[in-house]
Amino acid sequence: MSDQSYLHLFRSLSTPILLMNASGTIIDANPAFISMLGGEKDELIGKTLNVIFAGIISENAITAILNRDNRTTEIILRHHEPVKSFYVNTISSQEKDCRKVRFIIFNEITESAELKNKINRIENDLQNEKRISVFGHLVPGIAHNINNPLAVIIGRSQLLSIKHPEITDLESLQEQAGLIKSIVDALSFKISHELSDKETPINIGDLLRYELAVLNADPFYKHKVQKQINLDNSTPLVKGLYSDFSTALMTIINYSLDSLLYVEKKTLNISTHVDPKYIIVTINDSGSMMATSESDKGFSTSAIFQSPRLGQHSINIGRAYELITKYGGKIALLKNDPDGKEFQIKIPY
Numbered sequence: 079m080s081d082q083s084y085l086h087l088f089r090s091l092s093t094p095i096l097l098m099n100a101s102g103t104i105i106d107a108n109p110a111f112i113s114m115l116g117g118e119k120d121e122l123i124g125k126t127l128n129v130i131f132a133g134i135i136s137e138n139a140i141t142a143i144l145n146r147d148n149r150t151t152e153i154i155l156r157h158h159e160p161v162k163s164f165y166v167n168t169i170s171s172q173e174k175d176c177r178k179v180r181f182i183i184f185n186e187i188t189e190s191a192e193l194k195n196k197i198n199r200i201e202n203d204l205q206n207e208k209r210i211s212v213f214g215h216l217v218p219g220i221a222h223n224i225n226n227p228l229a230v231i232i233g234r235s236q237l238l239s240i241k242h243p244e245i246t247d248l249e250s251l252q253e254q255a256g257l258i259k260s261i262v263d264a265l266s267f268k269i270s271h272e273l274s275d276k277e278t279p280i281n282i283g284d285l286l287r288y289e290l291a292v293l294n295a296d297p298f299y300k301h302k303v304q305k306q307i308n309l310d311n312s313t314p315l316v317k318g319l320y321s322d323f324s325t326a327l328m329t330i331i332n333y334s335l336d337s338l339l340y341v342e343k344k345t346l347n348i349s350t351h352v353d354p355k356y357i358i359v360t361i362n363d364s365g366s367m368m369a370t371s372e373s374d375k376g377f378s379t380s381a382i383f384q385s386p387r388l389g390q391h392s393i394n395i396g397r398a399y400e401l402i403t404k405y406g407g408k409i410a411l412l413k414n415d416p417d418g419k420e421f422q423i424k425i426p427y
Contacts, residue, residue, distance in 0.1 A: 094164075096182040102126050102144060105179070114155075114184065127182075143168055143182060152187075163187040221266040224258075231255050264291035271320035279315035280323060282357050282425060283350050289328055290348070298387060299335060299346075308349040313357055314427040322401045323425070329398040330361050330409070330421050336387055337365025337419065345418075356407075356424040364418040368411065 088095065094111035098104055107122050115122075115130065122130055127140050135153045142151040143166050151166045169181045232255045239248040267288050286309055294300050316323075331348065338344040347362040399409050406426045413420035 094184040096122075096127075096184075098127075098180045098182060100178040100180075104130070111184065221262050224262050228255055228259050228262075232259070260291055261294060264288045268292055268324070272324065274320060277317050277319055279317055280320055281313055281315055282323065282327075282359065283309040283311065283313040285320065285323055286327065286348065286350065286359070289324055289331075293328075293331075296335075296387070298339070302344055303335065303338060304345045306345070306347045306349075308347075310350045310352060313350060313352060316357065316405070316425055316427050318405055322404065326398040326401040326409075327359060327423065329393055329395060330423065332388065333393050333395060334361055334363035334365055334419065334421070336393065337368075338363060339365075339387065341365055352427075356426055359423040359425070361421040361423070362413075362418065363420075367416060368414050368419060 088097075088106070088108050091108060092110050094114045095108045096104055096111055097106035104122050104125055104127075107119055112119050112122070115134075127143065128137070131140055134155055139151060139153045143153070151168075153164050153166055155162050155164065164184045164186050167183045167185070169183065170178060232252060235248050235251050235255070238245065239252070242248075286307075290307065299305075331346075334346055338346065341364060343364045345364040347360070349360045351358050351360075402409050402423060402425065408422075408424040410422045410424075411419065412422050
């Protein structure tokens with residue numbers, strides 16, 4: 079492509095684009111970018127992203143844009159009313175004279191795109207619900223088929239330990255069989271309650287106990303994470319759908335677990351206590367910070383993150399927020415620093 083053709087294409091595109099040199103200095107900007115940011119082109123040339131975006135997007139987002147070749151960063155422009163969100167792609171290119179230049183491309187996340195994404199998420203959720211429903215109806219039978227031989231193993235091992243107390247391995251066998259039974263019982267309880275579409279009185283402490291018992295099937299949670307669980311035994315009952323509360327609470331817990339994957343110290347503290355108005359669940363981890371570009375979104379419906387632990391499963395923090403606020407509750411990020419995060423979920427009773 080000739081320089082003249084390139085210049086015409088660059089200027090005619092409706093997508094905002096910046097052109098930077100290897101040192102991070104802006105050398106060109108097309109009209110769409112100038113319109114997006116405001117001001118004049120002369121005010122941009124020769125400056126850096128940190129200068130032109132100061133106070134408009136977070137420093138963490140700027141760093142991500144500069145350090146993520148051929149990857150997408152989501153940003154929020156705060157100077158717009160209403161606030162606008164963009165997907166930003168950085169593409170490096172080698173010019174004929176061997177100079178390295180970078181194209182910074184801004185694609186607005188429009189309402190139609192958001193709607194399309196939301197429809198896709200709903201369709202995926204419906205498919206998942208269908209699979210869970212089919213599996214859920216099989217769980218009682220599966221649990222029965224596991225518990226029957228398990229009861230025989232436990233009973234026989236107990237008899238053997240009475241007859242042959244010198245066989246010390248029998249105690250370990252009973253413990254492991256008991257652990258399997260507790261996981262099967264917890265899974266059976268969870269699935270049967272997840273499938274219910276009726277609001278019932280729920281003990282949040284008991285719900286967490288069952289959910290965490292099922293989570294013990296996750297090797298990372300069971301073996302790699304140092305856990306401290308303090309659940310109030312006198313938690314008042316709240317009326318609602320079991321699936322609403324389990325989804326909301328486990329979303330935050332799974333987000334915390336994902337943040338522990340790549341840090342040396344892996345601790346997770348979960349506690350509940352009661353004040354005169356609320357049941358308060360606190361989830362504290364030593365994981366990586368929530369990036370500023372993510373925490374800027376707070377608990378909006380766009381706060382969806384791909385889980386590196388759960389395969390294709392996404393963690394939808396926005397959905398957790400919707401479910402808790404549906405019952406007059408609150409979710410807050412009380413701490414977000416290099417030492418970890420602390421989430422607080424308040425559920426009225």
